[in-house]
Amino acid sequence: MRNARWPVLILAAVAIGLLLSFFIRPSDQEAPHPAATQPARMAVANALHPAAPGATRVPGSPPPTAAMRQRFETAENYAAFIQDAMQRPEEGGRFYAWIAYVRCMEVARADTRRASAADRGAVLQAAVRVIGELQHRCRDVAAYYPDERAVQAALRYSNARGAPDALLNERGALLPPSRETSVADLQHAYASNDPYLIAATLDANIDFFAESLGEEFRTGDERPLLYMAMSVAVCEIVGDCANSYRALLPCLNGAACESTDYREYVRATVPPESRELFDKTRKRLLQIARERAIPQIAH
Known part of the structure; x- marks a missing residue:
């Protein structure tokens, strides 16, 4: 792939909104971090914290975050979910509160009234339905958390009042990890057995192990394709590729409405x-996730 294709792929990757995409901002007390300018794919990067001391479970039983993940995926009112989740750090509630907030911000400005009933194709109809339902679930979030600073302040306040979150760190700003912490971060994500954390951690660390995925990624020429493969692997790890609102959002914004997947x-x-390389890379990323393999981190 030639450098000339970079703008097209990067714009596609950003427009798609990769899994936990989103707002990487330094806190008010921090200077801007160089990684804050990276594409939105960095998502909930380095949203990690060691499991609470003494948190054990019976072998074979669901991880402590499983119930929280279920509540996140089925919540009818995300504002109520966020408030409740912040009080459940032992279940990774603050991590999922942040994800819920970002999900709501992603769909907040989508216009489901763009097309009339007469000219809605099947995919656009799906977009109107899926995004409309998600906007309804997010209906009260902006009233409680009008901007990112408000929700990060609430997260810091909640962390200061009690036990640390099982998944979310206490820094406030969710900055990408350093090369030195990559292995520990991946080990922690795997140990959590939480698909959202595993997906986010692999995404956040991908630049550190890009070379281990193939000679093609030693230089930056193929990195946009790598990020796109990672974004698809992310949705497959989490299990939300089908009827995905991230595939449907561009449709509401005027892009071609070709697939809900x-x-x-x-x-x-x-x-x-480039599709053969894309497919091979996606499969390799899924293998790393499913086998809980720590990829070789470049130094």
Whole structure:
């Protein structure tokens, strides 16, 4: 892939909104971090914290975050969910509160009234339905958390009042990890057995192990394709590729409405001559996630 294709792929990656995409901002007390300018794919980067001391479970039983993840995925009112989740650090509630907030911010400005009933194709109809339902679930979030500073302040306040969160760190700003902490971060994510944390941690660390995925990624020429493959692997790890609001959001913004599946949407943006590499890389990333393999970190 030539450098000339970078802008196309980067714009596609940002527009798609990779899994935990989102707002990487320093806190008010911090200077801007160089990584804050990286694409939105960095998501909930380095949202890690060692499990609470003494937190044990019976072998074979669901991880302590499983119930919280279920509440997150089925919450009918995300504002109420966020408030409740922040009080459940032992279940990773603050991590999921942040994800819920970001999900709501992603869909906040989408206009589900863009097309009339007469000219809605099947995919656009799905976009109107899926995004509309998600906006309804997010209806009260802005009233309680009008901006990112408000929700990060609430997270810091909650952390200061009690036990640390099982998944979310206490720094406030969710900055990418350093090369030195990559292995520990991946080990912690795997130990949590939480798919959202595993996906986010692999995404956040991908630049550190890019070379281990293939010679093609030793230089920056193929990195946009790598990020797109990671974004698809992320949705597969989490299990929300089908009928994905991230595939449907661009449809509401005027892009072609061709698929409700995030995998198909992303792959369609990859040049035909690069799809074999894209598919191979996606499969390798899924293998790393499913086998809980720590990739070789470049130094």
